[in-house]
Amino acid sequence: MKDSPQVTIEVRNIVKQFGAFRALDNVDLKVANGELLALLGPSGSGKTTLLRIIAGLDWPDAGEVSFDGENALARGAGERHVGFVFQHYALFRHMTVFENVAFGLRVQPRAVRKDEAAIRARVKELLDLVQLDWLAGRYPSQLSGGQRQRIALARALAIEPRILLLDEPFGALDAKVRKELRQWLRSLHEEINVTSIFVTHDQEEALEVANRVVVMDKGRIEQIGTPGDVYDNPATAFVHSFIGESIILPVDVSEGHVKLGSRVLNVDANGASGPSKLFVRRHDMHVGPVGEGAFDGTVRRVRSFGPIQRADIALNGDGDTLVEIDAPRDRNLTAGDIVSLQPRRYRIFAGRD
Amino acid sequence: MRGAPKRSALPGFGLTMGLTLTWLSLLILIPLAGLFIKTTELSFTQFVDTVTSNRTLHALKISFGLAFLAALVNLVAGLLIVWALVRYRFPGRRIFDAIVDIPFALPTAVAGVALTALFAQKGWLGAPLAELGIKVAFTPLGIFIAMVFIGIPFVVRTVQPVLIDLEVEIEEAAACLGANRWQTVTRVILPSLTPAILTGFALAFARAVGEYGSVIFIAGNLPNVSEIAPLLIVIRLSEYRYADATAIAVVMLVTSFLIIFVLNRIQRWAQTRALAVG
Numbered sequence: 228m229k230d231s232p233q234v235t236i237e238v239r240n241i242v243k244q245f246g247a248f249r250a251l252d253n254v255d256l257k258v259a260n261g262e263l264l265a266l267l268g269p270s271g272s273g274k275t276t277l278l279r280i281i282a283g284l285d286w287p288d289a290g291e292v293s294f295d296g297e298n299a300l301a302r303g304a305g306e307r308h309v310g311f312v313f314q315h316y317a318l319f320r321h322m323t324v325f326e327n328v329a330f331g332l333r334v335q336p337r338a339v340r341k342d343e344a345a346i347r348a349r350v351k352e353l354l355d356l357v358q359l360d361w362l363a364g365r366y367p368s369q370l371s372g373g374q375r376q377r378i379a380l381a382r383a384l385a386i387e388p389r390i391l392l393l394d395e396p397f398g399a400l401d402a403k404v405r406k407e408l409r410q411w412l413r414s415l416h417e418e419i420n421v422t423s424i425f426v427t428h429d430q431e432e433a434l435e436v437a438n439r440v441v442v443m444d445k446g447r448i449e450q451i452g453t454p455g456d457v458y459d460n461p462a463t464a465f466v467h468s469f470i471g472e473s474i475i476l477p478v479d480v481s482e483g484h485v486k487l488g489s490r491v492l493n494v495d496a497n498g499a500s501g502p503s504k505l506f507v508r509r510h511d512m513h514v515g516p517v518g519e520g521a522f523d524g525t526v527r528r529v530r531s532f533g534p535i536q537r538a539d540i541a542l543n544g545d546g547d548t549l550v551e552i553d554a555p556r557d558r559n560l561t562a563g564d565i566v567s568l569q570p571r572r573y574r575i576f577a578g579r580d
Numbered sequence: 581m582r583g584a585p586k587r588s589a590l591p592g593f594g595l596t597m598g599l600t601l602t603w604l605s606l607l608i609l610i611p612l613a614g615l616f617i618k619t620t621e622l623s624f625t626q627f628v629d630t631v632t633s634n635r636t637l638h639a640l641k642i643s644f645g646l647a648f649l650a651a652l653v654n655l656v657a658g659l660l661i662v663w664a665l666v667r668y669r670f671p672g673r674r675i676f677d678a679i680v681d682i683p684f685a686l687p688t689a690v691a692g693v694a695l696t697a698l699f700a701q702k703g704w705l706g707a708p709l710a711e712l713g714i715k716v717a718f719t720p721l722g723i724f725i726a727m728v729f730i731g732i733p734f735v736v737r738t739v740q741p742v743l744i745d746l747e748v749e750i751e752e753a754a755a756c757l758g759a760n761r762w763q764t765v766t767r768v769i770l771p772s773l774t775p776a777i778l779t780g781f782a783l784a785f786a787r788a789v790g791e792y793g794s795v796i797f798i799a800g801n802l803p804n805v806s807e808i809a810p811l812l813i814v815i816r817l818s819e820y821r822y823a824d825a826t827a828i829a830v831v832m833l834v835t836s837f838l839i840i841f842v843l844n845r846i847q848r849w850a851q852t853r854a855l856a857v858g
Contacts, residue, residue, distance in 0.1 A: 282756060283755075283756075303755070304752070304755045305757075305758045305759065308758075310756070311753065311756040313749045313752075313753060315747070317752070317753040318753075319753075319768055319771075319772075320772065321771045321772055330757055331757035331758055334754075334757065334758055334759040334763045335758060379753075382753075382757065383756070385757070386757055
C-alpha cells in the first residue's frame with residue numbers, strides 16, 4: 228500500500244451544463260501527488276459535480292481530465308482505479324462487511340483476480356486499517372453511521388485506487404462522530420498517502436483536514452490555497468464572507484476615499500472604486516476610545532464566553548448598522564459605552580452584490 | 581393502582597387485536613374449517629380414492645404445474661418490464677405503466693373471452709399459430725397463457741417500488757470498484773430485489789392456481805387434458821357430490837398453503853440477509 232502509484236490529476240476548462248444551469252464554468256485544477264485536497268463551497272457550487280467528473284460518474288460537456296498526463300475521459304469509472312466514498316455510504320446491504328470490502332477484488336477479471344486466500348488477507352488488512360476487523364461478519368444495517376463510512380472507505384481502498392474521492396464523507400454523521408472521523412481521515416491519509424479529494428460544505432472540516440482548499444461558488448473556483456491562505460487572505464468577496472465570520476459594511480470609494488454613508492473612514496481603499504464592501508473579521512476590529520478609530524459606535528449588548536466577549540455595536544450617525552465584534556475579555560465593555568472601532572486587518576472588494 | 585392497565589404510547593391493542601381476530605375468523609378461518617369438516621363425511625378410503633383418481637390428479641397437476649410455470653415466466657417478464665418502466669424514460673411510459681394493471685382490473689371472464697377469441701383457430705393469433713401446427717385454445721397451452729396474463733401485475737407491482745428505492749449510488753459504487761454491468765446486475769441489483777421478487781412470484785403463483793374465470797373459456801375443459809382443479813370442484817358441486825368437491829378443495833388448500841409457506845420462509849431468509857438483525 229505504501230508504494231501505491233500516485234497521480235497528478237489535472238482538470239482543464241471543464242464545462243458542465245444541466246439544462247439551463249451551468250454547474251461548472253471553465254474550471255481548472257491541478258492536484259499534486261499525495262495531496263489531501265478539499266473542495267469547499269455552498270450547495271450548488273459545482274463541487275460534487277467536479278468530483279463525479281473526476282471519478283467518471285459524470286461527463287463534462289467540454290474540457291479535459293487527465294491522470295498523470297493520460298486522458299481520463301477516455302475511460303469509464305471502472306477503469307480509472309478511483310476509490311469513491313459516498314455521503315450515504317452506498318454499502319451493499321445484502322453482503323456482510325467482509326464481502327463489501329472484498330467486492331472490488333472479486334469482480335476483477337479472472338486473469339488478474341487474486342485467489343481466495345489473498346483476497347481474505349487483503350480484506351483483513353483493510354479492516355485492520357480502519358480498525359473494524361471485529362465487524363467482518365456483520366451486515367451494514369447493524370453498523371453505526373461512522374462505522375459504515377469507515378467500511379465504505381475500506382471498500383474503496385481495496386482496489387488500491389490511484390486517487391481517493393470522498394463526496395461529503397461525514398455529511399450524514401452527527402457532530403461528535405464527524406469530528407472524530409476528521410482526525411482519523413487526516414491520520415489515515417498520512418499513513419497511506421493516496422492522493423485524495425474530498426467535497427464538503429463545512430469550512431471547519433475543510434480547513435482542519437485538507438492540505439489545500441479549493442473554494443468554489445456558482446460553478447467557478449474562487450480561490451485555491453492552504454487553509455491559512457484562504458482564511459487570512461481571501462481572494463474574493465465571496466471567499467471572505469463564506470469562510471470565517473466577517474463584518475461586512477457597504478462603502479463607497481471615490482478618489483481613494485472610503486465612505487460609509489456620509490462619513491469618510493480612515494482606511495485604505497485597496498485599489499477598489501465605486502460601490503464596494505468592506506470586510507473585517509470580528510476579532511480584527513479593535514475597540515478604542517472615542518475619536519481614535521475609523522468609526523464611533525455605541526455598545527448595545529455584550530455576551531462573554533471563553534476568552535472573548537462578543538459585543539453588538541451600533542455605528543453612530545448611521546443608526547441601523549449593527550456590527551458584531553469579538554474583543555478580548557480584559558477589554559471591559561458594557562452596554563451604553565461609546566467607543567471607536569478601528570479595523571486592524573480588512574479588505575475592500577469592489578461591487579455590492 | 582394495582583390492576584391498572586399498563587400505559588402505552590400506542591393504546592388500542594386490545595380493541596384492534598380483537599377486531600382483527602374476529603374478522604379473520606369470520607372471513608377465513610371458519611369457512612376453511614367448514615371445508616375440512618365437510619370432507620369428513622367421506623371415509624378415509626373414499627377420500628383417498630377421490631383425490632387419487634386419474635381425473636383429479638391430472639387436474640391438480642394442470643393447475644399447480646402450469647401455475648408454477650406461468651409464475652416463472654411472469655418473474656422473468658415482470659423483471660424486464662419493471663426495469664424498463666423504472667429505469668428508462670420513453671414516450672408512453674405512463675400508459676404502459678397503467679396497462680400493467682389491466683389484468684388486475686378486468687373481470688376475469690372478459691379476459692377469458694378476449695384470449696379465447698384471439699387464440700381460437702380463426703383468431704388473429706390463433707390462425708397463424710395453427711398454420712405452424714401450434715394449437716393454443718382448448719389446450720393446456722391456452723391455460724398457461726391465461727395464467728401468465730392474470731399473473732403479470734403481481735411481479736411488476738411488488739418489485740417496482742423496491743427498484744425505485746434502490747439508490748443509484750449502489751450501482752455507481754459497484755462501477756467504481758471495477759464491476760462490469762453484468763456483475764453489477766447479478767451481484768448487486770438482483771440480490772437486493774430478491775425478497776420482492778419472491779413475493780411477486782408467490783402472489784402470481786397463488787393467483788394462477790386459483791384462477792377460474794379467464795381459464796375456463798380458453799381451456800376447453802377436456803377431462804384429463806385441459807381441466808383445471810377449480811373447474812373439477814365446480815363440476816362435482818353441480819353433481820351434488822359436495823364431499824368430493826371439498827376433498828379436492830382440501831388438497832388444493834393444503835398444497836397451496838405448503839407452497840406459500842416454503843416461499844415465505846425463503847423470502848424471510850433472503851430478507852434477514854438484507855436487513856440482518858442480530
